[in-house]
Amino acid sequence: MEYPESFQKLIDCFRHLSGVGLKSAERMAYDILSMEPDDVNEFINSLENVANIKHCSICGNLSDDDLCPICNNINRDKSTICVVCYPKDVFAIEKINEYHGTYHVLNGVIAPSKQKTEEDINYQSLLDRVSNDNIKEVILATNLTVEGEITAMFIANQLKKYPVKVTRLAHGLPMGAQLDYADEMTLFKALSNRKEV
């Protein structure tokens, strides 16, 4: 016996979301079934709105307006750009309340294993900003994964022709780390980047 077609389709839609298996997708579809019509409509409206969400015309971050609140804030240091892969990385860095420059959101990574190349990242406008906006430092804050490193190296290469300081997030042991649980690469980086106390 099969689910009715419309119900099966909704299950399939949920399964396309990351981290959602068959059982979770079924449960979510049943949740929708038992929701009030108003709540389902709100869900539908949110999907429509997000499908049409804007990106900041300067940095590429998610934005309700043409400029995001950071690019639009005169108190931010416009001479420093922190380059991240995704909008969520902006939110992660903003949470620590330590960075007062601007961002550039690539909205992707270079991932050869997934046929993602430099065509798939928003970097041309970063070069424009660096060449026109008197930028002093570009901080490469892509993830410290293989894909993030490839992306950072690519951007660093592109920036070589500009008189701008290019930095990368520090590698090392995370807070609370136990040496015997750390992977070898992390331990190697932590040792070679050791600092005098």
Added chain:
Amino acid sequence: MEYPESFQKLIDCFRHLSGVGLKSAERMAYDILSMEPDDVNEFINSLENVANIKHCSICGNLSDDDLCPICNNINRDKSTICVVCYPKDVFAIEKINEYHGTYHVLNGVIAPSKQKTEEDINYQSLLDRVSNDNIKEVILATNLTVEGEITAMFIANQLKKYPVKVTRLAHGLPMGAQLDYADEMTLFKALSNRKEV
């Protein structure tokens, strides 16, 4: 810093689904963001269709048509009704390929802790079926939880006035169970319902 309003609303919608926490909801919202417009539209259409899905006019199961495929199947034994709480329970029982009667889907449970009473379950039409359709047996296949037991007892009470056999799923140890891991109630039921070999 906050997410743009439309994006935050979508995160909130995902959080209303069962088993979805903040991080998962954020990840799902980002998934939507990176989907092709066609896929988002399919998602929206599925939600709309499921919000308008029909229930079988006899048994209350999900259905694309007025009658579900089981009530519409002349080969099913119409004199036996298996009473379950939710459509997913029908699919669970159909999977074992052992039951050839019909179903009755309550589409809810009696749950005093959640202010769910008999008003919230589809049982009146079950009584109509039992009194009019020459039903020989009603199998109470609600979950073996507190709420499922309360619901089963309520239905059993309602059926007392009809000349129909009422049965309940067997309690006992599940396949592969280890005695020292079984809870006391299960072990007690397994012992008192022991069968001669």
